[in-house]
Amino acid sequence: MTAPLLEVQDLRTVFQTKExxxxxxxxxxFELMPGETLGIVGESGCGKSVTAMSIMRLQRPGKIVGxxxxxxxxxxxxxxxxxxxxxxxxxxxxxxxxxxxxxxPVFRVGWQVSEPIRIHQGWDAKKSLxxxxxxxxxxxxxxxxxxxxxxPHQFSGGMRQRAMIAMGLTTTPPVLIADEPTxxxxxxxxxxxxxxxxxxxxxxxxxxxxxxxxxxxVAGMCERVLVMYAGKIVESGPTKDVxxxxxxxxxxxxxxxxxxxxxxxxxxxxxxxxxxxxLVDLPPGCSFHPRCAFKVDRCMRDExxxxxxxxxxxxxxWVTQSGQELKGA
Amino acid sequence: xxxxxVARRLLASLVVVLGVTAITLGxxxxxxxxxxxxxxxNPALRPEDIExxxxxxxxxxxxYVWYGKWIWGVLxxxxxxSMIDGSTVWSHIADRLPNTLELTGTAIVIGVLFAIPFxxxxxxxxxxxTDHSMTVVSVAGFxxxxxxxxxxxxxxxxxxxxQHGLPWLPSSGAFSAVNGGDIGDRVVHLILPxxxxxxxxxxxxxxxxxxxxxxxMSQDYIRTARAKGxxxxxxxYLHGLRNALIPLITLVGLELPGLVSGGLVVEVVxxxxxxxxxxxxxxxxxxxxxxxxxxxxxxxLVIAGNLIADLLYGVFDPRIRYA
Amino acid sequence: MIGQSRVAxxxxxxxxxxGAATRPAQSYWNESWERLxxxxxxxxxxxxxxxxxxxxxxxxxxxxxxxxxxxxSINLDITFKPPGAPNYLGTDELGRDTLTRIIWGGRVTxxxxxxxxxxxxxxxxxxxxxxGYYGKWVDDILMRIVDTVLxxxxxxxxxxxxxxxxxxxxxxxxIIASVGWGGVxxxxxxxxxxVKERDFILATRSIGARDFRLMxxxxxxxxxxVLIVSASLGVGQIILVEAALDFLGLGIQPxxxxxxxxxxxxxxxxxxxxWLVIWPGIAIFATVLxxxxxxxxxxxxxxxxxxxx
Numbered sequence: 001m002t003a004p005l006l007e008v009q010d011l012r013t014v015f016q017t018k019e020x021x022x023x024x025x026x027x028x029x030f031e032l033m034p035g036e037t038l039g040i041v042g043e044s045g046c047g048k049s050v051t052a053m054s055i056m057r058l059q060r061p062g063k064i065v066g067x068x069x070x071x072x073x074x075x076x077x078x079x080x081x082x083x084x085x086x087x088x089x090x091x092x093x094x095x096x097x098x099x100x101x102x103x104x105p106v107f108r109v110g111w112q113v114s115e116p117i118r119i120h121q122g123w124d125a126k127k128s129l130x131x132x133x134x135x136x137x138x139x140x141x142x143x144x145x146x147x148x149x150x151x152p153h154q155f156s157g158g159m160r161q162r163a164m165i166a167m168g169l170t171t172t173p174p175v176l177i178a179d180e181p182t183x184x185x186x187x188x189x190x191x192x193x194x195x196x197x198x199x200x201x202x203x204x205x206x207x208x209x210x211x212x213x214x215x216x217x218v219a220g221m222c223e224r225v226l227v228m229y230a231g232k233i234v235e236s237g238p239t240k241d242v243x244x245x246x247x248x249x250x251x252x253x254x255x256x257x258x259x260x261x262x263x264x265x266x267x268x269x270x271x272x273x274x275x276x277x278x279l280v281d282l283p284p285g286c287s288f289h290p291r292c293a294f295k296v297d298r299c300m301r302d303e304x305x306x307x308x309x310x311x312x313x314x315x316x317x318w319v320t321q322s323g324q325e326l327k328g329a
Numbered sequence: 330x331x332x333x334x335v336a337r338r339l340l341a342s343l344v345v346v347l348g349v350t351a352i353t354l355g356x357x358x359x360x361x362x363x364x365x366x367x368x369x370x371n372p373a374l375r376p377e378d379i380e381x382x383x384x385x386x387x388x389x390x391x392x393y394v395w396y397g398k399w400i401w402g403v404l405x406x407x408x409x410x411s412m413i414d415g416s417t418v419w420s421h422i423a424d425r426l427p428n429t430l431e432l433t434g435t436a437i438v439i440g441v442l443f444a445i446p447f448x449x450x451x452x453x454x455x456x457x458x459t460d461h462s463m464t465v466v467s468v469a470g471f472x473x474x475x476x477x478x479x480x481x482x483x484x485x486x487x488x489x490x491x492q493h494g495l496p497w498l499p500s501s502g503a504f505s506a507v508n509g510g511d512i513g514d515r516v517v518h519l520i521l522p523x524x525x526x527x528x529x530x531x532x533x534x535x536x537x538x539x540x541x542x543x544x545x546m547s548q549d550y551i552r553t554a555r556a557k558g559x560x561x562x563x564x565x566y567l568h569g570l571r572n573a574l575i576p577l578i579t580l581v582g583l584e585l586p587g588l589v590s591g592g593l594v595v596e597v598v599x600x601x602x603x604x605x606x607x608x609x610x611x612x613x614x615x616x617x618x619x620x621x622x623x624x625x626x627x628x629x630l631v632i633a634g635n636l637i638a639d640l641l642y643g644v645f646d647p648r649i650r651y652a
Numbered sequence: 653m654i655g656q657s658r659v660a661x662x663x664x665x666x667x668x669x670x671g672a673a674t675r676p677a678q679s680y681w682n683e684s685w686e687r688l689x690x691x692x693x694x695x696x697x698x699x700x701x702x703x704x705x706x707x708x709x710x711x712x713x714x715x716x717x718x719x720x721x722x723x724x725s726i727n728l729d730i731t732f733k734p735p736g737a738p739n740y741l742g743t744d745e746l747g748r749d750t751l752t753r754i755i756w757g758g759r760v761t762x763x764x765x766x767x768x769x770x771x772x773x774x775x776x777x778x779x780x781x782x783x784g785y786y787g788k789w790v791d792d793i794l795m796r797i798v799d800t801v802l803x804x805x806x807x808x809x810x811x812x813x814x815x816x817x818x819x820x821x822x823x824x825x826x827i828i829a830s831v832g833w834g835g836v837x838x839x840x841x842x843x844x845x846x847v848k849e850r851d852f853i854l855a856t857r858s859i860g861a862r863d864f865r866l867m868x869x870x871x872x873x874x875x876x877x878v879l880i881v882s883a884s885l886g887v888g889q890i891i892l893v894e895a896a897l898d899f900l901g902l903g904i905q906p907x908x909x910x911x912x913x914x915x916x917x918x919x920x921x922x923x924x925x926x927w928l929v930i931w932p933g934i935a936i937f938a939t940v941l942x943x944x945x946x947x948x949x950x951x952x953x954x955x956x957x958x959x960x961x
Contacts, residue, residue: 058555081561088558101549105648106571116557151647167557348800356812472941474892476899477933480918484929488922593807594896605807609900612811620812627805 003073004031005207006055006092006175011067013047013054020280024050024062026231029306032175037201037208039222039239041215041254043276047231048211052177056094057084071175090120093168097180099160103152110136110148113167120171128170135166139196158189165196169204176200177209182217194221215258219243227251230277230287233306237313247315249292252326286318294319294326331643335636342632349628350621351396357617358392386412399621408622413614418622421607428503429603431515433592435523437584440530441577445570447531448538452573453565455543463535470532479525479598486521501600522599526592530584537580541573548572575646582638585630684877687953694949700942701887708759715756721749723756724907732925742927745917750928753909754935760910762939764825764903765890769883771829776836777879781867783837784844795841801834810893814902824903828893836882843875877954884950888943895936911936 013025024047032038040048053059055069057076069076076087088094093116096102103112114132117123123131129148136144139162152160161181168176178197182190194217201208210221218225218239225242227235227250235248246252253272274291277283283290289299298318306316320326374382387395402409408418451460483500490497499505499518545551546569554568555561593605600606604623611619643649688694707714715722719740727747735742741750783794813819813827847870897903898912906913914932921928 056556058552085558085560088556090558094556096549096553098549102553104550104554104568104572106575106646107568115559119557119559119563153648164553167553344796345800345803348797349804352800352804353808353812356809356816468944469937469941471944472888472892472937474895474899474912474933474936474940476896477915477929477936480915480929481933483919484922484926488926492923593811594900597900608808609811612808612815615815620808624805624808627808628803631803631805 002034005034005072006032007068007070008051008055009068009070011051011054011069012065013050013059013062014065015062017280022279023231023282024279025054027067028228028231028233029067030226030233030236032207032209034174035201035205035207036224037198037210037222039218039225040209040211040228041213041218041225042228043213045276045279046228048228049179051228052094052179052209052211055177056088056092057081058088086120089116089168089173090171091173092175092177093171093173094177094179095161095164095168095181098184099157099164100184102164103155103160105152107151108148109150109152109155109163112152113148113163113170116167117170132166132170135170136163139163139166139169139200140192141166157185158192161185161189161193162196165193165200169200169206172204172206174205174207175209176206177211179211180213181210183212183214190217197221215243215254227254230282231279232287232316234288234317235313235315236306237310241310241312245310245313246326247309247313247320248288248317249294249319249326250288251315253291253293286316294324331640335640338636338639339632342636345632346625346628347400350399350625353621353624354392354396354399354617357615357620358395399618403625408625409618411611411616411619413611413616413619418619421619422604422622422626425602425604425607428601429592429596429605431503432519432522432596432601432603433526435519436526436530436592437581439523439527440534441581443527443531444534445538445574445577447535448573449542449565449570451535451539452542452546460539467532467536470528473528475525475529476594476598478528479522479595482521482524483598503602522592522595522601525595525598534577534580538573538577541576542569545569545572571645575642578641578645579638582634582641585634585637680877684954688949691949691953694946694952697942697945697949701939701946704758704939704942705762707755708762711755711759715752719749719752719755721752723748723753723909725749732921732928734925735927741931742925744914744925744928745920748909750914750931753914754911754931757909757911757914757932758935758939760821760904760908761891761894761912761936764821764828764894764910765887767822767825768828768832768890768894769886771825772832772836772886773879773883775829776833777840777872777875779833780837780840781844781871781875784841784848785867785871791841794837798834798837801831802838804831806831806893807896810897811900811902814897818905819903821904824894824897828890828897832886832890836879839878839882840875843878844871847871847874881947881951881954884943885947888940888947891936891940891943 008031009029011025011028012023015022015024026047028047028051030038040051042048050059050062054062054064055076057064057079064077067077071087071091076084079087103109110129110132113136114125114128117128117131118125121128133144133148136148141147141159141162147155147159152163155163165181181197182193185193197208197210198221200206210217212218222239224237225239226233227242227248229250235242235246235251237247242251243255246255250272253270256270257272259269272291277287277290283300285301286292286295286299286304289295292299296318302318304316304318304321306314307321309315309317309320315321383389387398390398399409408422410417411421447463451463454460486498487500488497498520500521503518504515505518546565551564551568554564592601592603593609595601596603596606597609604626608620608623608627611623711723719738721739725748727743730739730743730747731745733739733743733747735750739749739751741754743749744753779794779798783791809831810827813830814824817823817827819827894903895910895912898910899915901913901916904910904913906916911932915929918929
């Protein structure tokens, strides 16, 4: 068994707001293996993006108040800002949700894509630009040499996301974090970008953390998946198993709220009732219990830990941990 | 494309220039004829002399004829002669313009040089004591009358220092009449008026850059820049500032007409021999041609300032296209 | 691996779509008022203005009860007296009491400022509404006029008009307002255009007698916030312009005292009576400062979009 590339242990990130302290990431632990694609899925505001930003130490104005992030054995949360810069963009690259706003409007695309090489490898403008043009070509931008001289507003949304991906890959980092990379794009473009990410994973062996609220994307892309709810991981395991036999009622409800081809056509879709909890004022016990169809008394009192349930999965649920199956109501 | 845009803008400006000069003349002609410029300088003039003078200066023509002749002259590069001293209006402007440019140019440069770092510090230390105290100073900068600030500086740095036998700063003129005129002398004369003018610019622009910087620093592309692993200095000064400066261009461009008129009050307070003071004095003497000349010139600067600001916008913001 | 087509996007709860109101709802005014009431510094500044205005209005009372001097009563026996009872702020070259003159000067300065704001707003909002409402050639012509007015270096125009008209308080206000309305007109026109954009009835209005009523009943409430904000931000600037004109000898003429014209002969006081240069300036500074702070508070309260951080 190989050692994990990235290990997150009991990570906690809080935000100070007017209403109180928001525990955006509340004790998250997971591992990322070399070359694998890991999905993190959950509703908006469940803490999946903050988890990613915390790994990069870009969570400001939030504060990391506990836990460890081990990258190749180094503790990222203990690093100085200066040391951390050597990790960002060089060891761990990141691409963001909205390619429209994530590129700086006043600099040429080629210049921006080549910037990480200039910063980390210290190459001169000409050499780094040539390398950037090469990378732009590889991510499927036609006549890359010409387009590199364009400004971001001259690119379409899909092209910009390709450019963002190219920007992340110029330094061939071992880890790529993609935060909702396709959410802002058209459906056809989404498929192309996901295809590109898969290719990147194959060609460069880049381990990828794919953050999304789209279960379809996870199903198509990821070997393993983490399901987050209210700042915690509530279920984890191989994508296939989690989707086939969810061990947490939240995952179970998520899967039932979307259409499936293999299910009975006449069975109506069931949206999840209620709203995600306010992170300042979490319910006692399991955070999901107010929306849970399976809840027992204990769920309202005690908080379940993320424990092994079944052979390959982990879940934080009193019901499944006690051996019960989640069967449709 | 660009040439076409500029041409169209200039054409539209023509209407504005005509409007402005017509309004100026219209205002002045309400007294035309009843008052002959320069007459009080020579009390010995007989009525027939005055009549001859009026004829000579064209004051007996109806307003539109006078205006027509004036426009005709301007089209031929002739702004006419001063009604007071007979020398050409252009020579007056050429005489005073360098002084005005020296004062307002210095103030604008100082304004930009101080406003940018102040604005950045205010944005980066948003909400701290440093930020609050800079806010207080700039709010005060908006509220203090320029002429009074000038008077206070004169009181402090010229009068009081002189009374205590200390070296003091000159309070009037652009250079010493006696043994003056070298660079050092001009700089010493420049200190007080340039301080007053630039204080105002710094107050205005630093607030502006602060809020512009605050907005820019919360943009997604700043997060992207940080994620690339560059130093915060590069994030702020390259990726942030480059965007935050774009709106400043408009502000500075709009200040171009201030090159002529913005410093008027300061020029009067400090006896600065500039264009603004010229216009003020000549207006008091009903020197129509000189006032028309300066107004025309100042209006051209307003238009040029707007146009240059728009064009610079295009240089600094690649998203702008001129159609 | 599970086929991608099997599952689609999650159904996420979304915020209710924003309804486009045709006029600011009652709650808008309540919320704005609440925001303003919560701004203590802004309220204090507003209170200060009210105090200044009250003092100005009650100037004759102050003359009779507090200072026992009249603003224009000359007494050559007590010229250039330093501050001290009974002339708490000293006297000037004609032995006039400075405190009394400052109190009376405030009457003029504040009066002119408020009058100017009223004039600029009335003219500016009328022109702006006409231009925005009728559009087409009406808009073209009116806005070209606005461009022209705003392109004249304002200080030249003020000087010219002041020289020609030798103003009193009312004409001085008219002179300053003759430029001030341009900016208001532009603002109001913009606001009207955006209301038209939102409002179906207004966009497809029937022509005729209903126009005027529509403008008054429908548009005015919509542009009111803009007017309130621009009025409260304008007062300070107008006081500065007026003071400068008075200082240059072009505004309110002596012997009527105004804060600006009390400084006209400042150079001749420097060497022996510098307090004469200090008090009027402080009066202007304090008033403009209070107006600006209050103006900013009003803007933040009524137009959160424009809020400066």
